[in-house]
Amino acid sequence: MSDNNKPTLTPQEIVDRAEAHPAAVPFLWLGSKQTQRNFIYIPLAGMIIFSILGFLYPPKYPTLWESGLRYAAIGFFSYSFVVLMARPLFKLLSRPENYYGEDGEDSEDGEDDIEPVDGEGDNV
Amino acid sequence: MFEFLTSFSPAFILIAAGVLAGFIPSSSISSHLRKVLLVGAPALALVLINTIYFSQNESTYLGGSMSFANIELTTLRIDSLSIIWGYIFCVAGILNGIFALHEKCKITDTSALIYTGAGIGAVFAGDLITLFIFWEILALSSVFIVWRGGPKSYPAGMRYLAMHILSGVLLLAGLVIYGRATGSYAFNNIGIDAPGGWLILLAFGIKAGFPFLHNWMQDAYPRSSVTGTVILSVFTTKLAIYTLARGYAGTEILIYIGAVMTVFPVFFAVLENDLRKVLSYSLNNQLGYMVCGIGIGTQLALNGAAAHMVVHILYKSLLFMSMGAVLHRVGTIKASELGGLFRSMPYTAVFCIIGAAAISAVPFFSGFVAKSMILAAVFEGGYFVVFAMLLFASAGVLEHSGIKVPYFTFFAHDSGKRVKEAPWNMLAAMGITAFLCIYLAIPGPYGGMQYLYNLLPSEVAGAAKFNPYTASHVIFQMQLIMAAMFAFALLKRYGLYPAERRAQILDFDWTYRRLGLALVKWVSAIWTRLGAFATYKLKNFFSNIGRRMYQVFSPAGTFSQDAPSGIAAVMISGMLVAVLLVVYFL
Numbered sequence: 119m120s121d122n123n124k125p126t127l128t129p130q131e132i133v134d135r136a137e138a139h140p141a142a143v144p145f146l147w148l149g150s151k152q153t154q155r156n157f158i159y160i161p162l163a164g165m166i167i168f169s170i171l172g173f174l175y176p177p178k179y180p181t182l183w184e185s186g187l188r189y190a191a192i193g194f195f196s197y198s199f200v201v202l203m204a205r206p207l208f209k210l211l212s213r214p215e216n217y218y219g220e221d222g223e224d225s226e227d228g229e230d231d232i233e234p235v236d237g238e239g240d241n242v
Numbered sequence: 243m244f245e246f247l248t249s250f251s252p253a254f255i256l257i258a259a260g261v262l263a264g265f266i267p268s269s270s271i272s273s274h275l276r277k278v279l280l281v282g283a284p285a286l287a288l289v290l291i292n293t294i295y296f297s298q299n300e301s302t303y304l305g306g307s308m309s310f311a312n313i314e315l316t317t318l319r320i321d322s323l324s325i326i327w328g329y330i331f332c333v334a335g336i337l338n339g340i341f342a343l344h345e346k347c348k349i350t351d352t353s354a355l356i357y358t359g360a361g362i363g364a365v366f367a368g369d370l371i372t373l374f375i376f377w378e379i380l381a382l383s384s385v386f387i388v389w390r391g392g393p394k395s396y397p398a399g400m401r402y403l404a405m406h407i408l409s410g411v412l413l414l415a416g417l418v419i420y421g422r423a424t425g426s427y428a429f430n431n432i433g434i435d436a437p438g439g440w441l442i443l444l445a446f447g448i449k450a451g452f453p454f455l456h457n458w459m460q461d462a463y464p465r466s467s468v469t470g471t472v473i474l475s476v477f478t479t480k481l482a483i484y485t486l487a488r489g490y491a492g493t494e495i496l497i498y499i500g501a502v503m504t505v506f507p508v509f510f511a512v513l514e515n516d517l518r519k520v521l522s523y524s525l526n527n528q529l530g531y532m533v534c535g536i537g538i539g540t541q542l543a544l545n546g547a548a549a550h551m552v553v554h555i556l557y558k559s560l561l562f563m564s565m566g567a568v569l570h571r572v573g574t575i576k577a578s579e580l581g582g583l584f585r586s587m588p589y590t591a592v593f594c595i596i597g598a599a600a601i602s603a604v605p606f607f608s609g610f611v612a613k614s615m616i617l618a619a620v621f622e623g624g625y626f627v628v629f630a631m632l633l634f635a636s637a638g639v640l641e642h643s644g645i646k647v648p649y650f651t652f653f654a655h656d657s658g659k660r661v662k663e664a665p666w667n668m669l670a671a672m673g674i675t676a677f678l679c680i681y682l683a684i685p686g687p688y689g690g691m692q693y694l695y696n697l698l699p700s701e702v703a704g705a706a707k708f709n710p711y712t713a714s715h716v717i718f719q720m721q722l723i724m725a726a727m728f729a730f731a732l733l734k735r736y737g738l739y740p741a742e743r744r745a746q747i748l749d750f751d752w753t754y755r756r757l758g759l760a761l762v763k764w765v766s767a768i769w770t771r772l773g774a775f776a777t778y779k780l781k782n783f784f785s786n787i788g789r790r791m792y793q794v795f796s797p798a799g800t801f802s803q804d805a806p807s808g809i810a811a812v813m814i815s816g817m818l819v820a821v822l823l824v825v826y827f828l
Contacts, residue, residue: 193725196637
């Protein structure tokens with residue numbers, strides 16, 4: 119058997135394609151672990167490029183200190199601060215989900231006079 | 243006919259359509275008629291507003307006059323400030339109607355029409371009494387939309403109603419004080435120094451989600467139905483922004499209130515697992531920008547607040563629509579349960595990403611052309627700390643709405659959920675909204691930016707001169723966005739990004755849902771015990787009196803006992819002496 123007859127898709131990929139919406143099939147690579155792992159290089163490259171451009175075009179509204187990287191620094195540190203604060207805040211503020219005795223599962227219950235049209239509402 | 247329709251506020255058409263929708267039977271064919279009303283009534287209102295405003299030469303149109311208790315009411319005032327709110331409310335009403343086409347729910351349709359009408363009526367109110375009436379209709383009609391979320395939404399709806407009734411009471415008290423002191427109920431600039439000014443500001447502040455008054459939003463919105471949340475996200479808060487712009491432009495305290503509003507929701511949004519609750523915090527954060535702009539009060543700032551209001555309605559609706567579509571198909575909106583849905587719902591994913599890009603102020607998306615006006619006004623006003631807070635909040639927005647919502651829903655790990663794409667009407671509503679999110683950011687003769695800027699309330703020249711597409715602005719905005727995305731990717735790669743977990747996150751509402759409730763229970767228990775103690779003491783007291791009386795007057799009592807006549811004589815003599823002394827000295 120020649121190499122041309124070898125299947126190019128793994129069984130998992132075949133299942134994924136069969137289950138996916140037709141419009142999503144060309145973009146299934148977005149869900150791969152490799153894509154997610156390498157995603158970091160896009161914002162890194164963008165940050166470097168726009169930081170270099172920042173030295174060439176001084177801002178109209180400068181921040182409190184002078185540097186071509188200032189907005190990049192604000193973005194990076196502000197974002198990191200917000201995310202890193204999540205763990206201590208979660209410990210401080212989180213309680214069991216039914217703490218107030220009101221919350222349950224998400225549902226569209228209560229919409230009792232809603233009639234599904236064209237077979238909607240069924241999970242494929 | 244057309245002349246008749248333009249003689250009163252278009253709000254009444256919507257409200258009448260809502261009442262009519264309530265009487266239409268629930269059969270399949272009749273529900274189509276209700277849907278025609280749901281989309282057609284806001285469309286008709288849009289045409290009427292446009293016709294009224296551009297058919298006369300004055301900058302302000304006053305109409306729909308009514309007399310109430312010898313007070314002249316102006317139910318229709320269309321001017322450069324109210325027109326932009328009127329337009330976008332009608333557009334939002336149409337989009338909400340399209341999004342809800344699949345739903346055969348009479349209560350939602352009826353309430354949505356009345357709610358939209360009340361929002362438009364309040365925006366065009368020329369006096370405080372008309373504003374108050376629509377303010378209350380708005381509260382009452384919207385609570386039914388909250389309650390359509392099912393039994394779990396009833397307590398949230400009650401709290402929602404309580405806050406909005408409180409807002410109405412404060413507005414009524416404020417307007418009465420203001421009207422009696424000034425002799426006028428006209429709704430123009432009020433200011434905090436005016437009699438009743440603080441009360442009215444507080445009333446507006448409740449609806450605008452000021453810090454510590456904001457919890458009704460995160461409490462009620464995520465508990466409403468799929469379509470209900472989209473409808474609710476538009477009118478109440480943006481009406482509050484309008485009233486602040488009308489009555490309190492340039493009030494300095496609003497700058498700081500707005501700045502705090504932009505920052506604190508960021509920390510709550512990152513903790514929340516319910517993505518509609520995340521968007522509710524995001525809504526609060528975006529309102530902060532507008533409140534800040536109104537506090538600055540310059541032409542640029544007010545234009546920025548108005549422009550931000552328009553684009554915010556669109557991209558926040560789009561985000562709520564996309565999350566609503568996910569909830570409709572998957573049955574949950576918890577981030578911990580979702581992931582990988584781009585495989586099943588690719589169009590919804592694209593629309594959500596467009597909404598996320600717009601709220602993150604990515605160039606060529608609508609948030610970019612509006613938020614920058616507020617930031618520029620804050621900087622030019624010399625409020626550098628506030629400017630830094632707004633920049634910090636911009637990175638926060640990117641976290642919760644720009645990355646968290648689309649990433650954890652459509653990407654992240656594959657949850658294995660395979661569902662259908664959203665219904666066609668939801669996709670149509672999202673598609674139109676997504677188009678507007680891009681179109682309004684496109685400069686040049688074929689773009690929509692010029693139309694947005696030409697609608698802005700303050701002198702048009704100021705807005706028209708504002709150009710967001712300068713090299714430095716684009717570059718530094720992209721710096722901020724790319725750096726924040728890099729931080730996300732870095733934190734994610736090294737496992738420092740916290741996992742989404744199901745939990746109840748405590749906010750200020752703990753003070754009344756737990757502390758306040760516990761206090762009421764304690765007071766009630768103490769009151770019960772005090773009551774029991776007082777009853778016991780009173781019972782003892784009267785029992786003792788009765789016993790003593792019995793001891794004295796009963797047949798076996800003291801007075802009935804035989805006594806020696808000598809004692810009686812002494813007692814009578816004593817009494818005689820006492821009487822004589824009284825008579826002698828008096």
